[in-house]
Amino acid sequence: MTKVAMTVNGKPVTGEVEGRTLLSSFLREGLGLTGTHVGCDTSQCGACVVHVDGVAVKSCTMLALEAEGAEVATIEGQAAPDGTLNTIQQAFQDHHGLQCGFCTPGMVMSAAALLKDNPKPTEAEIRHYLEGNLCRCTGYHNIVKAIMAASGQDVSVLAAE
Amino acid sequence: MYEFDFIRPETISDAVTVLQDDEDAQALGGGQTLIPVLKQRLAQPSKLVSLAQINGMTGIKSVDGALVIGGASTHAAVAMGAGGYPALAALAGHIGDPAVRNRGTLGGSLANNDPAACYPAAVLASGATVVTNAREIAADAYFDGLFGTTLEDGEIITAVRFPVPEAANYQKFVQPASRFALVGVYVAKFADGVRVAVTGAGDDGVFRWSEAEEALTKEFRPDAIMGLSINPMNMIEDLHGTRAYRAHLVGVLTKRAVAAALG
Missing domain, CATH: 1.10.150.120 ([2Fe-2S]-binding domain)
Structure with missing residues (x-):
């Protein structure tokens, strides 16, 4: 297991992951951010799209360790804290x-x-x-x-x- | 995926050392092909050596009439930054989908040499040079059959140098599920001749269509290849298209590419 640190929706987060842990798995299972969905797991469906350093990526086709130090934005960070939709x-x-x-x-x-x-x-x-x-x-x-x-x-x- | 160690070296020499010391280590570009391959357990590397943190592997610069593009440049970066070679920028901007283009890299695509990938056609038709940590490889000596290249173990593509043609165009007949080329044809017209490269069709990977090159060098217009045809026996056949269909598409797309290059 390796320590990974990144910023998710503006908050610094850390976790322990394997080399093979996908970013989508880290978000969903490591951080409990299950708004990012995994539909096909073959990089075709786009349900897992998040932003990494400001650009859209398929989080099921990126390793969590590749996002070390990155700014990640997920669907959970889109609405205002009081729930007002963007x-x-x-x-x-x-x-x-x-x-x-x-x-x-x-x-x-x-x-x-x-x-x-x-x-x-x-x-x-x-x-x-x-x-x-x-x-x-x-x-x-x-x-x-x-x-x-x-x-x-x-x-x-x-x-x- | 099988287990592997993830390594993110900061210099090319560190990356090469890891790759050369362990024959089961594998370089990782943007991972848009390799990660799906690993998920299917079609490969079992001991280590993945990410090239993303290495300085000097990205960026696009113009040198002596050629465009030099860093091997770790993403397709999105080439689409945005290769304005000096519009046909190449357009090709990069139509690989996969936007999220794939934000991760996938030029060097990764070339090292993988998928027989239906777009970049191999651009490299071969442009007569580009693949620059590695160890040497320079001419396009004509680089591609070596399906998923094959003349890269040695542990050799890393640091950049690709594209001579900029007088006119060029890439026509891709998209396989709608994968967004790879069912057939793709890249035509590049230089002062000393025309080069035509075909991807997605050949059963030995990307190839040059020399008869079309001769005809188009004599006369650069779509009808110049009237009467020429590709032998279907050497085409890929799968559930998406027969050999004859692909051979036919090569001719159609070549004409379209010439027409578009003439603007």
Whole structure:
């Protein structure tokens, strides 16, 4: 076992991990942050997306020790401490951007990464950016709509779901 | 995954020492292929030697008309920073998905040499040079069959030097589940000739299509390869596409790449 230290959602954390411990396992089992979901475990579904040093990564395809010293942001750090949803989360609720909710943590974290780089993405840019996030419920329309709304754009022009 | 020790050296020489002292140690780039391989227990390294902390392994600079890109540069960094070679930046920006591009590296892709990876086509078509801790390897002498390269044990790709062509384009027919190339064709036009490299199709990995290169060197337009065809016998066949289908795609994508390079 090796000691690992990183910052998660602004708080310094430490833990004991094996070389083979995945970042997703450390977050979920080491820190109890089970909002980060593991869907496919083959780096395809994107439910496990978190931010490491400001960029989106698939936490099931990164070792915990690779995140030594890094700033990690997970879905648990997105809402305000009193539970008030952030703009993206609220838009997902307002526009019915989720059904079962399993993919939602990854969708929200990917959307946050997109909007940081591209504050007013087009519908096509959103769909392209979400290539690595799979949703088996919504058909994506309302997710795309929610992200457009979160970026302050008029979504009435988007086709109804 | 089987157990392994994780090591994060800060210099290339420390990394090389570990890799050379233990033949079961393996270098780790961004892990976007290696970690899935380990999860399936298809490999059992004793140690993973992360190259992420080594200084001087990232960054993009222009040297004598060539773009020199650090081996640990992520696909996202190349997509953003290789504006001096737009076709290469575009290729990097369409590998995998955004989260994969934030971790996967140029050196990692080349060391792995997946027969459907994008970068090998860019390196071969550009006539790039693979720079390691020990030597420089010309693209034509680097790739060695499926998942094979001429890298020695413990040899680390520190950078790749890409000559910048007059015009170039990469056309990738995406296999939608994996986002690898079902077939990808990279065309690069230099003052002294055209190079065409094909990934995803050949049963011996990335290859140059020399007949198309000759025809396009004489006349750089899509119709110049009319009548040329690839022998399907040497193509990959799997549930995503037959040999004949892949051979056909090589011709179609080559024409599209030439048309796009002409802008």
